[in-house]
Every structure is written in structure tokens, then in C-alpha cells.
Amino acid sequence: MKRQVIITLLCVVVFKVVAQGQNFFPKEDLMSIGVYYYPEHWSPNQWERDIKNIAGHGFEFIHMAEFAWAQLEPSEGKYDFTWLDKVIKLAEANGLKVILGTPTPCPPVWLGIKHPDIYVKDVLYQRKEHGTRANMSLSNPKVLDYTQKIVEAMAKHYARNKTIMGWQIDNEPEAKEDYSEASQAAFRQWLMAKYATVDALNKAWGTAFWSQLYSSFDEVNIHNATNVGWWGANPIALLDFKRYTADTQAAFLDFQAEELRKYIDKSQFITTNYVAKGNGADPRRSTQMDFASFTAYPNYGSANLGDLGFRLGDYSVLMYANDYYKSVDGVTGVMEIQPGQVNWANHNSLLQPGTVRMWLWHCFAGGSSFACSYRYRQVLYGAEQYHHGIVSTDGVSLSQGGQEYVQVMKEIKLLKEAYSSKAKMPKAIQKRKAAIMWSFDNLWNLERQKQTYQWDSWMHMQRYQSILHALGAPVDFISEEDDFNDYPFIIVPAYEMVDEDLVQKWKSYVAQGGNLIISTRTGAKDKNAHLWESNLSGIMNELIGGKVTSFDMLPAGKSGEVVMDSQTYQWSSWGDRISASTNSEILASYSDQFYKGDACVISKSIGKGKVWYIGIESLYGQLEKDVLKRAFDDNKVSVENYPEGVFVMYRDGFMVAVNYSSEAYELDYDGNYLLGEKTLKPAAVSVWKSK
Template sequence: MENLITTGIYYYPEHWNENQWERDIKKIADMGFEFVHLAEFAWFKMEPTEGKFEFEWLDKVVNLCTKYHLKVLMCTPSATTPAWMRTNYPETFVMDGHYIRGEQGTRGLGSIVNPAYRKFVQAIVTEMAKRYGTNKSVVGWQLDNEPDAKADYSPSSQEAFRQWLQGKYKTIDALNAAWGTAFWSQWYNNFDQVIIPNTNLVGWWGNNPHALLDFKRYCADAQGAFLDFQADILRNNILKDQFITTNYTAVSTGADPRRTNKLDFATYTAYPNGGTSNIGDQGFRLGNGKVILFAAEYYKSVGGISGVMEIQPGPVNWGSYNPLLLPGTVRMWLYHTFAAGGKLASSYRFRQINYSAEQYHAGVIQTDGVTPSPGGEEYMQFMKEIKALRKQYKPGAVMPEKLADRSTAILWNLENYWTIDRQKQTWQWDTWNYPVKFLEIAKSFGAPVDIIPETADLSGYRFVIVPAYEMVDSALVKKWQEYAAKGGHLIITCRTATKDRMGHFWETGWAAPISGLIGANVKATDMLSNGAKGDILMTSTHYGWNNWADILAPDKNTASLAVYNNQFYSGKAAVVKHSVGKGSVTYIGVDTDDSKLESDVLQEIYTGAGATTEHYPPGVYVYWRDGFYMAVNYSSDNYEMKMPGHAKILIGSKVLEPGGVLVWNE
């Protein structure tokens, strides 16, 4: 804990002349980095021909790291198969939805369920583990790179999918019932007839949503099993204090970190920029704050800690446009990951490469190999400041009571994302960012927020938000009921509990499993055309909506907080609140673009429960961690932080400029 956060850098010795390695490693140490990330894409150099392993070159780099007091994060190279594998074993590559095999020339195209591919992965990981598993300079291992649970339609995957289905359903009749195959004569007589549902060939409209949901589940399970497969190999050969992790992408719509069992913790890749225009006229230079905001909380749900494994130190090469960053932005991103609880921060990459696919992707060192880039300078500043903060760290710091009183959890999982995104019903529904809006609202209140799985203990949170949790069962609804009855404040939103775990509607009323919990029935759902304007009235304030609206019929003991004020159902409830035991349940039946209604409803709930709230503007995120308050500013405007007179500013100033950072204690 006393180190707060440790910093590292991606280095690819295989890209550079050997006579430059020592110069580069020394420079990494001189800049203040603490570990070096190695070997994730170097399979070709470690196994140049099948079964012939060459590690002497990597030994030299590891020894240089030891010489300059740098730790090593070693990586398994399964994301980049060597050319000899594609030539001799083409079946080891994935097939796309048109049944065309992947080709050598990029990364992430190995079929993770193919037995031959698995055999080669086992061999290279075993050799690496035996070579470096007892090396004191190696502190941990990263598995693969940005695992994405890629859809694979190859024969190996078809067979693995059928085996997965048999394991889940046991009988073909059970599968037919779950998939609703009586519709359009999709009925199967045995598992051998089942193939992976393919939107490319059947068409979007014709695909079975239950089959597609299971395919997503299978892909995520296969990815998790593949990572656990590598972790098991490592654990049999490495020191107990070497950790095992992987780097999921911040926006991970396929791979589910909660489906791995052998990782010590999960990290994430974060690229907030890429030309996205965000808040104000400078937003495109500051990046999208939602990227780190959500990922930093979500990935902590695996192992309890996290960090950013890959974050760029400047422009990228893949954005719709790739502008220079506003000075200070890289440092702000680093502080954001730190403030949100990150234990490590690593940059992709040390040197900006002079050739190949990512030439324009910035590094901390420019193309001359020696000059720090602006982002590199900001990394150096961050690392210098972290070392100063380590001296200020006091073990045992307890979260201030005013923050604990706002403690918030957001219940979220990928399965609900998959099922809703498949049948959004309106193009205006923003599936990924829907739960993020509630995270932003809670952070604007100054609340500490966790993103949790449904298996988590809810008792430690004063407020639990359940955004668009479409698939439920009776046990989960009972858990929510018990949380509220014991004094918790539960906020449920539209599109919750409309389906069972297989994505079937209930053969009762709409969202019937929660009607008693929310004290109301969902009578109907409306969506407006792009130009239509819906109006909602709450305590004499008008709010606009356009995306989604549940029309509610509250029970006599349920308060109607907001009503629709136009359309043919004017006067019907849009938001209701119901007392349950010692707590409360609020149902927000509408999704708005500006989130003003949702924010005001939550404000009423927090203050009504006796919690104080802040009013931070969009893009200003404030955290408390290990005794430090920290704030970052993704907006294009200055913001003056309100703090008590006894507060001591450690870094920055009271006025947060765009891209600014402020650290203080009280």
C-alpha cells in the first residue's frame, strides 16, 4: 500500500538493434519507471521454428532490467502466432462469419479452442515459465493481450459450442425449449444438427436471440477457460509471489473478466482519445473521461484491485482523427487511474516505432530513440509526484463519514448488455453508456462507487443502482427485497426484469417479478421518433425525454414522483418510490438524453436518506483514496474546487484547469 501505485512501460527489444537495448533500458530507469513489460508479441523470436526455443536474447534484456533495478512483467505471446504455425497448421486460426480463415499478419486470430493451437500455447508458456518463473526480477505475468472472446465459426469452435450446449442443457429437448426453436421450424433432433448462429448468413432479423445469447456466453466462457488454462501452466512453474493478470479492453463487449477463476486480478487497456469530441471546445484534446471512469471500477470486481496496463502517452493511429493532446492530459489520465484505486499504471509504449502498422501511435520516446515525447515528460512528472506522495502516505486512513454515507454500488453484467444490445428496440438506446450515466451522476455527488456483480454482498452500500437489468430470477429479486428491507436504498430503472435468464418474456405481466418490489405495474412501454418531444413533470419542473418510457400504474401505497405531461397517456406515472421495510425502492421508468431527470431523482433519494452531496460539473471527477482527495478535469472550463479552510493542497491548485489535477488532504 505504501507504494500507492507502481509505473511501467512496454518495451519491444525485438523491434530494435541489440546494441540499443542497454541504452533504452537505462533510459527507462532514468525516467523513473519501475517495471518493464516484455514479450507479449515475440512468439516468433522465442520459438522461431516449431519446437526450437531461443531465450538467450530475452535473458539479456531481463538481465539489463536487473542491472538497472527494474522489475519485469513477463507476458505470454499467445496473441501473435508465428508464421510456421499458419503454414503447417492452418486449422489453428479462427474462421469469420463467412467461414473464411484468418491469415497471418495481425494479432488475436488463433482459435483458442483448437487442440493444436492449445498444444503450442502450452509448450511456449511452459518453456517461459520454467525459464523465468523463479527469476526474482520477474514480479508478474500478463496472459495474452486484450482478450476479446472473438466469435469463431471454425470446425473446432462448432464442435466446442455443441459440447458447451450439451454440458448446459443435457438434452436436446431442453435446448429446443430454451431457444424457442418451434418458431420458424428451427427445431433440432439432436445436438449434431446444431451450428453456431450466424448473423452474416441468416440476417439480423432472422436470428434467434436466445441462440445468439448462448453463443456470446460460450465465447466468453471459452475465453475465460483459455486464460485459466495458461494460468494453470504458470502456477505449476512460477514463484508464489509472482502475480497473474491480463489486460482487458476498457470497453469490453465480449470478454467477461468474471468468467476467469485463476487471475489474481484483472487490468485494463484505456485509450480515452482518438478524436472523440467530448466536453466543450477542447474536449477532443482531453479524451473521453467515461473510459477510465467505468473501467477503473468494473475491473476491480475481479480480485478486488486493478490498474491500467496499457494507456497511450499521446496521439493514437486509429482514431477518426488523431489530434495532439492538450498539455497535461496524459498526466491527468494517470492520476485518474490512480485516484480510482489503480495499483499499477503502464504505458504503451517506450519507443514510437519507425515502421509497420502503428507508426503514428505515440510512445514516451520519439522516433529518434532518445528524446522524450510530451507524454513521456508527463509520465516523468507523474512518477516524480507519486514518489513525493508516498512520503505523505499514512497507513490506516479511514474513509470520511460524509463519503461513507454516500457509498454506492451499481449492479451490472455483460449478459444484460448482450441481450439488450441485440434487441434495442430503438436506435436511440445507448446500451454501453446507459449504466455509465448513473456512475457519472453518483460521481457528480461525490459518492464512492463500485461496479459489482449480482453475487456481491449489498449490505455495505447505502445506495444500490440497478440499471436496465433485463434478465433476472426469483433469487435475485429476493436479494434486492432483503437489501431494501434492512434499510438500503434501491434504485431500479427501466428495462429491468422484463425477461428470465434465457431471455424469454414472463408469461405474466410486463416485468412482473419486480412489480411487488417497486409497488407498481409496468403497463406499457413507449419510444418516440427522433423529432418527437416527450415531457415529464416532477415537482413543477419539466424534463424532456425521447428514448424510452415505461408507463407505470403505482399501488395505493406507492408515491408517484414524476408523471408524463404529454402524449396520450399524460398524467401516468414515470417515476415511483415505494417503502420496503426500513428502506426504499425507487423505479425510474424513463431514459433521457441529458440525464437531468435521473440526476434529480437520485439527488432526492440521497438527501432524503440523510446523505450530503456535492455538485461537481460534467467531466470533473473527485475521489478519495488512502487518505488523499484527488480531482481531475476533462471539461474545457476551469473549475474552482470547494474545500475546507484546513485542507492542505499537495499537488495542483484550487482552480482546476482543463486537463488539470488536484491532490489534497484534510
């Protein structure tokens, strides 16, 4: 029980205790490329051939062992590292480095037989079973006990092995909702640490509503939206459950990292591979990673463009991951990215030739220090039989994606020859530098009470991210704790929960010359997700130069109109009605509906800077783009106008362009191209040295 209490308390205290973003990847190496290899899936007499071929193709490291707990500990307390030692020695002999994974995603069958309660309980209170992955209850003291033992054994065994470059903890950490007995107890501990008294809990949760009042923490069970119905669920209790779940996942990662650091060499990094667009796991809640890396499968999603889009992938996957994960600790890499078709997407079409290469160059442009393909060999059995590899089913022949990996590795070598440590970002691009303020807490809360099924918090944020890239702006993601003054422009999309400290920090940022662009729904609630006892914009009124008097939304398929600078825009999903203050400027107003003439976009100067409030979500994003262009224009900052799906980005002295759209694009550069050409065809890549 002691370990459970410790890890529960760790969940509530979020602060960085190790030096993050260390230079494990020298700048001059640009982007190292590796591949997943699973020796336990193949005959030992093929290991040497495979490792030689991996090195011969140009890969620099292999990734192993994150799913091999049963092979590493075939029975309780009996460890077998001999097979893994052999492969690591083969890697060393062939000049390859190794990333080792801790094998906690897949507990061995003997552990579940001895302790059936180690498994997660789902929303129907049914216990998960052996045979899949990510099925353990991370609050369970027995899980923590056995995790500590296997991590300690691996760390001690490989602590001084110079071939090991780093560790990946677990795999694709998921903040999985857990209704087990252990999780219920841990949740109560989390609540006690957060609220201290049950009276404070009652006030925060609003338990006066529908007789939900508690007289002791012992009476609290995890609120189950499925059992009470979506409409009847307490949104604030559910938000705290989301927070607890994310904190528990983060604490589980940190728990393993702390164990590793007792033994491993300082040259070995520690990270984990978050799912690119998030599954509830929040890397900013973790305190012990050296940096956050990510898994990206661009073949799925909704941003596939044009007739070829289904073969080119969803640009928003890598767009988000590149910007977000490098913002956490300053260093990132794509730990897992597909080399071809997969077996689990809604459709698994063949990729357009060049697409895998384009994805890798997009990762490079976005700042990845490394890229690792999942996987080298296409497995012949199990749940991922049709997940393609670098080589085809014969284990030798390069697949189409494998050929493109080899091509990229050769191209990276060419760029290394042109690299200069003295290169600096062009001033025109530097002036466009922008940040997006983003919080998973706000995402969870907004999605609980969307008010309209047309609302999508994630896509709303990515609309602004996509606009910034279309304008040629470098993009970071920031939290409330970061230094706002590092960015000339800050975008705050639908940041629903605020407090006085944050609003004051925004005011100070603007007064010193910052440009703050705030979108609809921002500031509608306090940090406990309560509405203000004043009006819909509460403590935001002075900042934005007006107050939100009401909001409207239209049925799907029906649109309204607003006018800005004599141009008409359509909207449907959300529109704020704003009463503007005398010291603010009305930029856009409604031109129909019964509130025709009411403001929906306003701006206000504060000190040396300016605030824009965009109280509308337009149908196609053009209004939002025009407001952002106005913000740049007001500051005499030139911008680009790239079409959707075309990315032109600066990295280490190079300009890199990739094209996810189904149409060719003519680049505005007439000099010599290191790679590609002026006409950027679909799935094509062009690279040139920046001026």
C-alpha cells in the same frame, strides 16, 4: 480432442479457485509506473542505453514479450530465450522489475503453415490469416497444444527469476466470434453441459418459432445473424453464442494461468489486460487471475466535452475502468495507456499539455496499483508507426507525454512522503458508497433487441455511473453473487434478465435498510431471455410497487415531457407507462402524449429501506440525477454537485481532482494543496490531504 472437451467444460463452470487480489503492491507504494519495451524491434547495441534511460527517468518496471512468439520459438520446439535473458539482466542491473507476457496473441508463421485450421473463421466462414494478432481459434485443440508448450517453456525458464514481478496472459483478450469447425464442435459441447437434454435446449431457445426444432445436439450449428439477417436471427441462440464465446476466452486465459502456476514463484502475479470498456471478454468469467488489469485509450469515445474535448479525451473510459476492474478482485492497474497520439482513432490530434498527466492521476484516484505506458519507443515500421512513445523517433528525446510521465513519477514520490497507513475515508464520503449491478449477459441481450436505435445499453449504464461521480459517491460494480449489504445504495440500470432468487435478494436488501434504484427495462425477461406470461414487469411488480403496462419510444429529434416536483423534463428514447400500486408513491408522470397523467417514476418502502423505479430515459439525465439526489436526501446523506468531466475522488488519505471539461472549476477546498490549486483548469490536477 480430450483437451478441447476439458476446456469446453471449464467454460461452463464459473467459480473462483484461487485467492484473488493478493497484496502484490504494498499500499505505501501508492502507484508503481512502468513502460512497454520491445527489444526485438531494436538493435541489440541499443538495449543497454534504452534500459538505463528507462530506469533513469524513474520507471520501476518494463513489460515485454507478449508479441514475440516467433522470436521465442523460431521453429517448432526450438526455443530461444537468450535475447530476452539479456534484456532481463539489464533490467535487474538497473533496478527494474519485469512483467512478461505470454506470446499467444501472435502465432508464428510456421504454426499456421503446418496447421491452417488454427485460425478463426469469421461470420462469412472465411479463415483468418497470418500477419495480424488475436487470430487463433481458441477452441482448436492444436491451438491449446501449442499454447501449452510455449507457456510451459517460458514458465520453466523464468520460474525462479526474482526480476520477474508478474505475468500478463495474452493481450487485450477479445471474445471474438469464431465459426470454425473446432468452434462449432466446442459450442455443441458447451450446450450439452449447460442444457443436458436437447428438449431443454429447444425450450430455452424457443425453437417452436419458425420450425427451428432440434432432435439432437449434433444438428446444432452456431446461429449466424449475418446469414439469416438481423431481424430473423434467434436472439436466445445468439445470446448463448455470446456466452459461449466469452466463456471460451476466459477458459483460454485460465488454461494458461494453470500452466504457469505449475512452475512460477508465488511472488509472481498473473493477470491480463482487458480492454477498458469491454469487447466481449468478461473478467468475472475467469477463475485463475490474481486480479484483472485493463488497457485504456481515453483519446476516443463520445464523452469529450466542449471546445477542448478532442484534446482531453473521453472521461468515460477511465471512469468505467477504474470502477469496474477494481471491483472484480479488489486490486487492479492500468496495464496499457497511451503517452500521446495514436494512429488508429477517428482523429489523432495532439493532446492538450497536461492531459497524459491528468489521465495518470485519474488512474491513481480510481485505485490503480500500477500504471504502464504503451510504449517506450515509437516504432519505425509496422502497423503502429504513428503511435507515439515515451521517447520520440530518435529513441532518446522525451516526448510531451514522456515528460508528463516523468513529472507524475516525481509527484508520486512526494505523495509517498505524505502517506499515512492510518488514513481513513471521510465519513461523509463513506455514507455515499454506491454500487452498480452490471452484467454482460444483459448488455448482449439488450443490444440484440434494442427496439429503437436511440437506445444504447452501455451509455445508459454510464449515465448513472457519471451521476454518482457528480454526487461525489465512491462507485463499485457488483454481480448477483456479491454481498449487497456492503452498499447503502445500489443502482440497477436496465438489468433485463432476472429470476425469483435475484428479486428476493433485492427485497431482502431493501428490507434491511438498503436503497435500490432500478432503471427502465429491468426485469422484463427471465434468465432465458423470455418475456413473462403476465405483464411487462413480470415478477418485479411487488418489488417496485406497480406494473409496467406498456412502453413507448419516440423518433430521433422528437421529444415528450414528464413532470416531477413541478419541474418538466424531456425524454425520447424510452418511457415506461406504469400502473402504480396503492402502497407506492408516484414521483413523476407524463405531461403530454395520449397517456398524459400516467406514472413513469415510482417509489416504495419495504421494511427499513426503499425502492425507486425510474421508467424513463430522459434526454439529458437531469431527471435521473434528481431521483438519485432524492434517494440520498431521504437518507440524510449530503452530496456534491460536480459538473460533468470533473472528478473529485478519495484515495489512501488523499483527495484527487481532475478536469476533462473545457472550463475551469473552482474547488471547494481552501487548505494547502500538495499538487495544483483551487482553480482546476482543463487537464489540470489538484491533490490535497483529506480531513
